[in-house]
Amino acid sequence: MEKLRLFRRTKNLEHEIDEFLSKLSESAILFKLAIKAYLREGCGEDFDSKLTEVNALESTADVLRRRIETELYTHTLIPESRGDVLGLIENLDDLLNYFEGALWAFHIEQPDISAEFKSGFKKLTSMVVAAVDSLVLAARAFFHSPLAVNDYNHKVMLYEKEADKISTKLKSQIFASDMDLAQKMHLRDFVEHIDNVANWAEDVADRLAIYAIKRMA
Amino acid sequence: MQFDPSIIIFLSSGLFLGWALGSNDAANVFGTAVGTRMIPWLTAAIICSVFLVLGAFFSGAGAADTLGKLGSISTPAGAFMTALAAAISVYTMTKAGLPVSTTQAIVGGIVGWNLFSGTPTDTKILTTILTTWIAGPLLAAAIAMPLYSLTMAFLRRSNLHLLRVDAYTRIGLIVAGAFGAYSLGANNIANVVGVFLPSSPFREFDIGGYYTVSAAQQLFLLGALAISVGVLTYSKGVMMTVGSSLGRISPIAAWVAVVSHSVVLFLFASKGLESWLASNGLPTIPLVPVSSSQAVVGAVVGIAVLKGMAGIRWRLLGKIVVGWAITPFLAGIICFIGLFFLQNVFSQVVF
Numbered sequence: 226m227e228k229l230r231l232f233r234r235t236k237n238l239e240h241e242i243d244e245f246l247s248k249l250s251e252s253a254i255l256f257k258l259a260i261k262a263y264l265r266e267g268c269g270e271d272f273d274s275k276l277t278e279v280n281a282l283e284s285t286a287d288v289l290r291r292r293i294e295t296e297l298y299t300h301t302l303i304p305e306s307r308g309d310v311l312g313l314i315e316n317l318d319d320l321l322n323y324f325e326g327a328l329w330a331f332h333i334e335q336p337d338i339s340a341e342f343k344s345g346f347k348k349l350t351s352m353v354v355a356a357v358d359s360l361v362l363a364a365r366a367f368f369h370s371p372l373a374v375n376d377y378n379h380k381v382m383l384y385e386k387e388a389d390k391i392s393t394k395l396k397s398q399i400f401a402s403d404m405d406l407a408q409k410m411h412l413r414d415f416v417e418h419i420d421n422v423a424n425w426a427e428d429v430a431d432r433l434a435i436y437a438i439k440r441m442a
Numbered sequence: 443m444q445f446d447p448s449i450i451i452f453l454s455s456g457l458f459l460g461w462a463l464g465s466n467d468a469a470n471v472f473g474t475a476v477g478t479r480m481i482p483w484l485t486a487a488i489i490c491s492v493f494l495v496l497g498a499f500f501s502g503a504g505a506a507d508t509l510g511k512l513g514s515i516s517t518p519a520g521a522f523m524t525a526l527a528a529a530i531s532v533y534t535m536t537k538a539g540l541p542v543s544t545t546q547a548i549v550g551g552i553v554g555w556n557l558f559s560g561t562p563t564d565t566k567i568l569t570t571i572l573t574t575w576i577a578g579p580l581l582a583a584a585i586a587m588p589l590y591s592l593t594m595a596f597l598r599r600s601n602l603h604l605l606r607v608d609a610y611t612r613i614g615l616i617v618a619g620a621f622g623a624y625s626l627g628a629n630n631i632a633n634v635v636g637v638f639l640p641s642s643p644f645r646e647f648d649i650g651g652y653y654t655v656s657a658a659q660q661l662f663l664l665g666a667l668a669i670s671v672g673v674l675t676y677s678k679g680v681m682m683t684v685g686s687s688l689g690r691i692s693p694i695a696a697w698v699a700v701v702s703h704s705v706v707l708f709l710f711a712s713k714g715l716e717s718w719l720a721s722n723g724l725p726t727i728p729l730v731p732v733s734s735s736q737a738v739v740g741a742v743v744g745i746a747v748l749k750g751m752a753g754i755r756w757r758l759l760g761k762i763v764v765g766w767a768i769t770p771f772l773a774g775i776i777c778f779i780g781l782f783f784l785q786n787v788f789s790q791v792v793f
Contacts, residue, residue: 231613239605301479302605302608304693305692305693368603368604369601369603369604372598440604442692
C-alpha cells in the first residue's frame with residue numbers, strides 16, 4: 226500500500242511540475258502576443274485580454290509552485306535534489322513575475338512607442354521569448370535526461386546574447402532620436418523591462434547547468 | 443542434561459558482541475539510506491532486525507562450521523573469554539576511532555584460545571579465512587563497479603523522471619537492505635555465538651513434527667536477537683552519520699554498495715550455493731564470516747575508482763587498513779591474558 230501511495234504521489238507531482246512548466250511556456254507566448262497587440266493598437270481590448278490571461282497563469286503557477294514545495298518537503302521526496310528542484314521552480318516562477326510586471330507596466334504607463342522603434346521591440350520580444358522557450362525545454366530535460374540540459378542551455382545563452390545586442394541597438398536609436406529626454410528614458414525602461422526577462426533566463430540556465438551536473442555525478 | 447544457570451553469564455559476552463555488531467553493522471546495510479533520509483530510521487531498523495534474525499536462523503550454519511573448525515572451544519568459560527576479548531577489541535578500536543570488524547576480532551580471539559590451550563590452529567582454515575578478508579572487499583568492488591556502470595547507463599537511457607528514479611531507488615534500498623540484513627545475519631552470526639556452539643546448552647526440538655529446530659539454530663536465534671537489540675537501541679546515531687564517513691555518496695551509489703556488500707556476504711554464507719556449485723563440478727566458495735564493514739568499504743572504493751577516485755578520504759581508508767591489521771592481534775592478546783586470569787584467578791576450566 227505504501228509503495229502504491231509512493232508511486233501515485235510521484236505521478237501527481239510529476240504532473241504538477243509538467244503543468245507548471247507548461248504555464249510558463251504559455252505565459253511566454255501570451256507575453257509575445259500582448260506586446261504585439263500593444264505595438265499594433267496600444268492598450269486595447271486584445272492587449273488587456275492577454276494581460277488578464279498572463280495574470281491568471283501567474284496565479285495558477287503560484288498555486289502549483291506552493292503545492293510542489295509542500296509535497297516535496299512533507300514526504301521528503303528526492304532529498305538529494307530537493308533543494309535544487311525548489312530553487313529551479315522558484316527561479317522559473319520569477320520569470321512569470323517578470324512577464325506580468327512588464328505587461329502591467331505597459332498597461333499603467335502606456336509608453337508612446339513611435340513607428341521607427343516598433344520593429345526593434347518586436348525583435349527583442351521574439352528573442353526574449355525564444356530564450357524562455359529554450360529554458361523551459363532545458364528544465365524539462367533536467368527531470369528526464371540531464372545530459373540534454375546543455376543542448377538547450379546553449380540556445381538560451383545564444384538568444385540572450387542576441388537580445389542584448391537588439392536592446393543595445395534599440396536604446397542607441399532611442400537616445401539618438403529627437404524625443405524629450407524624459408520620453409527617451411521612459412522608452413529605455415521598457416526596453417529593459419523586456420530584456421530583463423532574457424537576462425534572468427540566462428541566470429536560471431547557469432544554475433540549471435550546475436543542478437544537471439550534480440544529477441549526473 | 444540439567445540446565446546450568448552459569449551458561450547465561452558465559453553467554454553474556456557473546457550477546458554483548460552481538461549488540462555491538464547490531465549497533466555498528468546495521469549502518470553498512472541501511473546507513474546511507476537513513477542518513478540521506480530516503481528511508482525513515484524506524485522502517486530501516488525493523489526490516490533490518492527481522493531479516494537479520496531470518497538470515498541467522500536459516501543460513502547461519504555454514505560460516506559457523508568453518509569458524510568451529512578454526513578452534514573448537516570446548517568449555518563455556520573459554521567461549522566466554524573468546525567472545526569477551528573480541529567485544530573488548532571492538533570497543534577499544536571504536537573508542538580509538540579506528541573502524542573495526544567483529545569477524546577479525548573473533549578470529550583473533552579463537553587463535554588466542556588455541557595458543558593458550560595448546561590446540562594447534564588449522565593453518566589451512568586460517569589461510570582460507572585470511573584470504574577471504576582480502577577477497578571480500580575486492581569482490582565487493584568487483585561487483586560494485588559493473589553494477590554501478592550498468593545502473594547509470596540504464597538510467598541515462600531510460601529517461602525516467604527524477605521523481606520516478608527517487609521512488610525506485612527507495613524501493614531498491616529497502617529490498618537491498620533486507621537482503622543485506624539477511625546476508626549479515628547468515629554470515630556474521632558465527633562471530634557472535636559461533637564459539638559457544640560446542641558448549642551450547644540447547645537441545646534440538648520439533649515444531650509439530652514439521653520442522654526441527656537444531657541446538658545451533660536456537661543459539662543463532664538468541665545471538666540474532668542480541669544483534670537486533672543493538673540495531674533497535676543504538677544504530678540510529680551510526681546510521682545518521684555514516685553518510686559522511688568515507689565520502690558522500692548518492693542514494694543510487696548507496697544502493698549499488700549495499701547490493702554488492704550483500705552479495706559478498708551471501709556468497710560466503712550460502713550452503714545452498716556451495717552445494718549447487720559442487721554438484722555442477724564448479725569450484726566452491728568457502729563459507730567464512732567476512733567483514734560487513736570491509737565489504738561495504740570495498741564497494742564504495744570501487745564506485746569511487748569509476749569516478750576517478752573523487753571524494754575518497756584517503757586518511758580514513760588508511761585507518762581502516764590499520765584497524766584491519768591490528769584487530770585480530772589485539773583480540774588474540776586480550777583473549778590469551780584473559781584466559782590466564784580466568785583459569786588461575788577465577789579457577790575456571792577454559793579448555
